Amino acid sequence: MVIIDVIVTLFLAAGIFFMFTGVIGLLRLPDFYTRLHATGKCDTLGEVLIIVGLLLDHIYYYVYLLPEAPLSVKLVPVKLIFLIVFIFLANPTATHAIMKAAYKTGVKPWKLGEERR
């Protein structure tokens, strides 16, 4: 079947696009806070999109088309859903923790007209 492959490839392409956007923001933006602003959201969404694409692929090929697969293979979507929930919870929390630590130790935010640092 071709249509599930197209859907999975679209999910993976969208995920890799968001990851590249986050990395370009990490390299190009002028300040620590703006860099975390780029990576904290783009990376979360990109990774979740890639894992959702792999989840659809796994559900179609190993659960729907292959009913005699062993239980350890059939329980892999549960692990991927755990991974999605954990990324959605943990990634913004880690970003917030680093940003709060930087703000409390006195890293000044960048203003327009200053040089990059």
Next chain:
Amino acid sequence: MIEVFLAIAVLIAFTILLSLYRAALGPGVFNRVAAVSVIGTKTIVLLVIIGYYFERPLFFDISLLYAILNFIGTLAFAKYLERGEVWS
């Protein structure tokens, strides 16, 4: 489908290589911690795709464990840089 997985894995490895620039040369310790956290979260997805490419379901357990370790490492680093000690 296996070629698409291989291409996505190579592209994720390329993004890891790009963010290694910020981890190595970024000014100050906070930029480096942020870049290492980003590399860790990209490694989770890379491990999942490697598990599909080699058809080993064991890699999903490794990626779950890596997610937890990366999160705890980033939190410990942030708390240490904020207070000067991990446990207060």
